[in-house]
Amino acid sequence: MSAGHEEQRLFQEATDRYLQRSAGANTTRGFSAKRWAQFAEMGWLGLGLPEALGGFLTLHDAMLLMEKLGAAGLREPLMDNLILCGQLLSSHGNAAQKAVCAEMVAGKTRLALAVAEIGSRHDWAELETTLDTDAMLLSGSKCLVACGQFSHYLLVLAKETDGTGLTSIMLPTDRAGVSMRHYQTYDGRDCTDVGFDRVQVAEGDVVGRRAGGFALLEQSMLHAYVALACEAAGAMRSAYMLTLEYARTRKQFGRVLSANQAYQHALVDMYVAVEEAQGLAHHASSLLQEPSSQMARWASGAKAFACADGRLLGEQAVQLHGAIGMTEDYALGGFYKRLAAIANQYGDADWHLLRIRELDQETPHGE
Amino acid sequence: MMADQEPAELAEFRQNVRRFIAHNLPTSVREKVRRGVLLDRNEIDLWERQLVNQGWFAPHWPERWGGQAMKPLWRMALDEELARNDCPEASPFGTDMVGPMLMQFGDDAQKQFFLPRIVNLEHHWCQGYSEPNAGSDLASLQTRAVREGDDYIVNGSKIWTSGAHYADWMFALVRTGADGKPQEGISFLLINMRTPGISIKPIIGIHGWHLFNQVFLDEVRVPVAHRVGQENMGWTIAKSVLEHERLKLSRVPECHRRLANLKTLAASVMERGQAIAQRDWFKLKLAALEVRLMALEASVLRFRRQALAGGRLGAETGRLKLRGSQLVQAFENLTVDVAGPSSLPYDPAAHLELMEDAPRPWRVATTSARRFMSRGFTIAGGSSEIQHNQLAKQVLGL
Numbered sequence: 058m059s060a061g062h063e064e065q066r067l068f069q070e071a072t073d074r075y076l077q078r079s080a081g082a083n084t085t086r087g088f089s090a091k092r093w094a095q096f097a098e099m100g101w102l103g104l105g106l107p108e109a110l111g112g113f114l115t116l117h118d119a120m121l122l123m124e125k126l127g128a129a130g131l132r133e134p135l136m137d138n139l140i141l142c143g144q145l146l147s148s149h150g151n152a153a154q155k156a157v158c159a160e161m162v163a164g165k166t167r168l169a170l171a172v173a174e175i176g177s178r179h180d181w182a183e184l185e186t187t188l189d190t191d192a193m194l195l196s197g198s199k200c201l202v203a204c205g206q207f208s209h210y211l212l213v214l215a216k217e218t219d220g221t222g223l224t225s226i227m228l229p230t231d232r233a234g235v236s237m238r239h240y241q242t243y244d245g246r247d248c249t250d251v252g253f254d255r256v257q258v259a260e261g262d263v264v265g266r267r268a269g270g271f272a273l274l275e276q277s278m279l280h281a282y283v284a285l286a287c288e289a290a291g292a293m294r295s296a297y298m299l300t301l302e303y304a305r306t307r308k309q310f311g312r313v314l315s316a317n318q319a320y321q322h323a324l325v326d327m328y329v330a331v332e333e334a335q336g337l338a339h340h341a342s343s344l345l346q347e348p349s350s351q352m353a354r355w356a357s358g359a360k361a362f363a364c365a366d367g368r369l370l371g372e373q374a375v376q377l378h379g380a381i382g383m384t385e386d387y388a389l390g391g392f393y394k395r396l397a398a399i400a401n402q403y404g405d406a407d408w409h410l411l412r413i414r415e416l417d418q419e420t421p422h423g424e
Numbered sequence: 425m426m427a428d429q430e431p432a433e434l435a436e437f438r439q440n441v442r443r444f445i446a447h448n449l450p451t452s453v454r455e456k457v458r459r460g461v462l463l464d465r466n467e468i469d470l471w472e473r474q475l476v477n478q479g480w481f482a483p484h485w486p487e488r489w490g491g492q493a494m495k496p497l498w499r500m501a502l503d504e505e506l507a508r509n510d511c512p513e514a515s516p517f518g519t520d521m522v523g524p525m526l527m528q529f530g531d532d533a534q535k536q537f538f539l540p541r542i543v544n545l546e547h548h549w550c551q552g553y554s555e556p557n558a559g560s561d562l563a564s565l566q567t568r569a570v571r572e573g574d575d576y577i578v579n580g581s582k583i584w585t586s587g588a589h590y591a592d593w594m595f596a597l598v599r600t601g602a603d604g605k606p607q608e609g610i611s612f613l614l615i616n617m618r619t620p621g622i623s624i625k626p627i628i629g630i631h632g633w634h635l636f637n638q639v640f641l642d643e644v645r646v647p648v649a650h651r652v653g654q655e656n657m658g659w660t661i662a663k664s665v666l667e668h669e670r671l672k673l674s675r676v677p678e679c680h681r682r683l684a685n686l687k688t689l690a691a692s693v694m695e696r697g698q699a700i701a702q703r704d705w706f707k708l709k710l711a712a713l714e715v716r717l718m719a720l721e722a723s724v725l726r727f728r729r730q731a732l733a734g735g736r737l738g739a740e741t742g743r744l745k746l747r748g749s750q751l752v753q754a755f756e757n758l759t760v761d762v763a764g765p766s767s768l769p770y771d772p773a774a775h776l777e778l779m780e781d782a783p784r785p786w787r788v789a790t791t792s793a794r795r796f797m798s799r800g801f802t803i804a805g806g807s808s809e810i811q812h813n814q815l816a817k818q819v820l821g822l
Binding site: 398405 | 554557559560561564583584627628629630632636693694695696705753757760761763764765766767768769770792793795796799800802803804807808809812
């Protein structure tokens, strides 16, 4: 236990040192291969994955890293690689797929989750992409796939044409019939829409068992909600700190902004929101270690809070700054836009609130 | 817009405006405005020329300066119809700001040179008020004008200057005196943007659009003849606001436009086998915004009755600016939430053209940029904080 804590402490110190060194890059756009190599060198890509694949520490540590990533404003697809695809392959992949996971940990291979579709909105399991059950041909399209152009493998979710369920499949991005269209999101992430035109799939490409994809992805989605809640908590803190600093130094009407009671109260509200967001995200993350009936509830709670209060905090930070907060060159915009994007990524606030009510119906109170 | 107690001639006038728009506004421009796609300068110019030809570019101006002395209520109705029917927003700097200020405070030479060129669109104007260290606290501005013979030598910098990159002239507040209260040492100058020593740096907003600029003035020579009013009297001039402008700040017509757009979008996006428009969560959220809009409209109507009865509109109209700007932001956020993950893709080019054939995420790519732009509505033109201060002081007497 204490050895684990020591390892965790050393890792966090090294991470903080690295992020401080690269400070100023807090309004980054897009993917950087150079940074990715540094991530691999520092061991980030193995967080929470089995030692046999080169991993170390726990999933909770990976979530804490997401928070630091949010605070630093980095846009690399860590969530997709180590938290979504990494966890899926290491837990459910066959030997070849686990080998790919180990290559990811080493920084040689990158993975992307291809689940989202335009028509499914936040209900990720409502898919149109199909796997022809007999011929094993994959057809359909996915959107908002993280960094398709920099990825070597896609983890795709498709529904079996015989109606037995959803199947998850790992495919190399250069498989015949796979087409891509790349763009950036407004918060500066590289994204890709992917088309599958009768792509031939082999039995060995299936992750887990045929028609068993729903349960696997249900777990991944909980990871995604918590990872984004953690990232949002980090971005909220940075937006808050920038605003606090600005209010302390910017003078108007002969005094600093923070001398106004209206500003003090607004800053206190921001501070409370940051602490609550972090508390929720950390608790949700700690629950992921040992599956319980409360896990999904906390994951959606943390995400709903991140969506609603994170976006609101970003808006308030811009308001308290004034016009400077509206400019692309000032760091705040990057944090606000990331918070705005998280509010519509993997379920928005209302979707998660409804989800909590649905969970109540599925699992009566008291377990 | 609710239209109780409107004289019959006014209703008829509204009809005329709508007919004019139907005949003269190109469908492509109308569609761009409806969807919040950026217009290019040329499209705005062409539309403003149509208004000039119709006499509706500066209709509130007196006839001797090329207007038709239109009464405030008529002007409000005109503005409402233009906004409700997706017309490009005309720049207010010439016709509503510097023009009326010149009529009240300018000398004959200034009136005769500038007013006809505003009303015939020969000059485009920008506003040089804010500075890097003088935003809401405008009176602390530092750009200095020092008298040298028949000229002022101006040094300093203006910021958030909308449209400076295509303006011919700037009306600016500059410091000419250091004594007394900060407001007392400010003069109002008209500066030719082609004067040597002026440089313009574009400022890109968080929405990715170039709307603002920083204007640098380095030893810029401005003839004393281009000062409006007495030296050190600039603050009084800048404070004069047109009455009809006050009701326009409610943004009621553009909220209606956003409401209509939102309904269209919600009818086209599906969730769990239903159009979003049919989903309970959406119905409640939309209705809540509609009620806020109704409250705002009722307020505008009350102020309008007051104006109709001959009353003056004062500081209490500040609540229209406060609530209207917040309501626009609420509409924008709900629109983004309806678009959902499709609102995430961003391509600067997507804002410049309609993308009928594009895949769906790209067709709604402008939603996010419009939403980010609307954050500025509670900051620009008297921030919400300033509105609160003024309402507290002037209306509540605190």
